[in-house]
Amino acid sequence: MEHSSNNLLDVLNLKKYFPVQTTFFSGSRDLVHAVDGVSFGIQPGETLGLVGESGCGKSTLARLILRLIEPDSGEIRFAREDFLGKRGEELRRLRRKIQIVFQDPQSSLNPRMKAGEIIGEPIKIHSLAPSRAARKEMVLDLFRQVGLPPDSYSRYPHEFSGGQRQRIGIARALALNPELIVADEPVSSLDVSIQAQILNLFSDLKTRKNLTYLFISHDLRVLSWISDRIAVMYLGEIVEIASTPELVKKPLHPYTQALFAAVPIPDPSTRREKILVPGEPPSPIRPPSGCRFHPRCPYAFAPCKSTPPPLKPVENNRLVACYLY
């Protein structure tokens, strides 16, 4: 979008296709359109929520922003610097400012390292501490910030509960004093009561440390609580972006409406007739022509089948990719 913005992160027309071999002998290659022309911006101090169902490309997008994988085309600007063009020392410097928290703390923590070493490692790699003792002090301070007891230092990941492991993952992400944290389904594998604790921690840390979040989840209840704005992704594309109150009050894109209708509301007094979207998301290998949602959309009409609708502004500052608006 806006090039000369004050955004902390700008993603412009980002694309990533993964090759898949269909038949062994022919070697003909199909492409999974994982992220297919995604653009958005995040302002400093903002939490942008990204919602979508499995296979919509949200985790690929997270990995692209971290440059854990390289995009096929598009731009990523971090604090107005061209992140994709950076190499060597320059890249290391920028990377410190963008950190990630993964969904499954079980598989994202090395089982043979103690919690203190896991959190101390980035500090060591980026030589942020003058001495070993100073590093330990920094790690203990991070433990305090995420609510882990100091004796966690010499314990191994398996000795912690799921919620505590996620706290270790968060402390590791905080170790380098980042500006942007990409959180990829960070509470999905946790029990409800623990989920609330971790969400509160994310929210506290944000105010205390002036962080910016890209918060990825399939759960609209979680995102509506934590995000300032929400972007909705379907089959590799963003179909709608709006401020959270506006989106919750009035979802515009038929897919967003379907997502909201599908959320179970924990209030039996509001039992409602649900409008369910039929069918399942099609394969991202051969996405439908035109609007990718048209085969499931109750409002689809002629142009939806042929030309993809652009993501365009409607009302105040919201964007939607749908011919109805």
Place this chain on the structure above:
Amino acid sequence: MPVLLEVDNLQTHFFTPEGVIRAVDGISFDLSAGETLGLVGESGSGKTVTALSILRLVPPPGRIVEGKIEFAGQDLLKLTPSELRKIRGNRIAMVFQEPMSALNPVLTVGSQVLESVRLHQKVSRWEGRDKTVELFKLVGIPSPEIRFKAYPHQLSGGMRQRVMLAMALAGKPDLLLADEPTTALDVTIQAQVLDLLDKLKKNLGMSVLFITHDLGIIAEHADRVAICYAGKIVELAPVRELFARPAHPYSQGLINSIPKMFSGGKDLKLSALPGTVPDLKNLPPGCRFEPRCPRALPLCRKYDSEQKTIRPGHLAACINPLNQ
């Protein structure tokens, strides 16, 4: 409605080298014909072991130590294996959370459902095939004749769960044990499967024991709800009553931990329960929830509170309940 299932003081323990895990530690509830009872709790609360105990499928080193499970007038715990087989999968069926691991990957889904049809109904292969296709139609599988020949990996998660449902319905069960049947599914697909379950329940007059960690699903689909914590039911109430006037602090804690979407103004903090579930091998002497409870009294540390009636049809195990 007559009572279909009555579970009384069920105790299922696991005898591990590290000690005895009291996964289910005195659970009692009943289920009427045509009713949906939600069994809610976090991991390790004993919900799945309760369902497995009803079918007497508790894997070793687990064992049902005590209790009574009365289904349609018979005590399931006293049946011989052959008597039990007539009930299991036939009058009581179960669907699991992960359909991929419950289906055989090297057999077509049609043949697997057919097997279960022929096990429960005396029909020829051809009749059985027709019945299977009919079941596929019933659970909303598109082009059922073609899907009959599909292998599990060729189907999506939602379709696999529909196949599991078809298999469960093959014996025309009176009671369906649904263990987190939609947890592995995407939200829009989850909504479809829940809608299907509601319709099937209504049309076939089944009772459903719905196990889930999601109070939202319970609010929308259950008649009554039992909240489990560390192997016990801490509260049992009609759904509306539980959400309007929860009595047990744990129930209230669970309800409040869910981010509210339509609250309008943004809550700054979720009211989270502190701490974690206790170790089942090493339970606190008094109330199991006492260490995390905001309303705990000194007495709670000494005595485990018995279930008592708060209002007609509303039970809670708490000596200092809310909303009295």
